[in-house]
Amino acid sequence: MALYEGAGTGGRLLGRRECVLADGFSGFAEADFGSVTLEAGEVYTVALENDTARSTAWWTTCA
Numbered sequence: 001m002a003l004y005e006g007a008g009t010g011g012r013l014l015g016r017r018e019c020v021l022a023d024g025f026s027g028f029a030e031a032d033f034g035s036v037t038l039e040a041g042e043v044y045t046v047a048l049e050n051d052t053a054r055s056t057a058w059w060t061t062c063a
Helices: none
Strands: 002-005 013-016 043-049 054-060
Touching: none
Parallel strands: none
Antiparallel strands: 002 013, 002 043, 043 054
16 A cells, blocks of 8 residues: 555655455555654545556545
């Protein structure tokens, strides 16, 4: 699992965490990015990858 600054994976990589998911996984995945400082109102992207798929999610932090 990778955390990027901005929308998409072209921004600065803020951190990467190991997250093992089975093929076909559906549900909640958790990773600790507590050491990364996020700014209220900024956009960040989380990218999940495995051998067969890639998924991204975007969000804006709350104050």
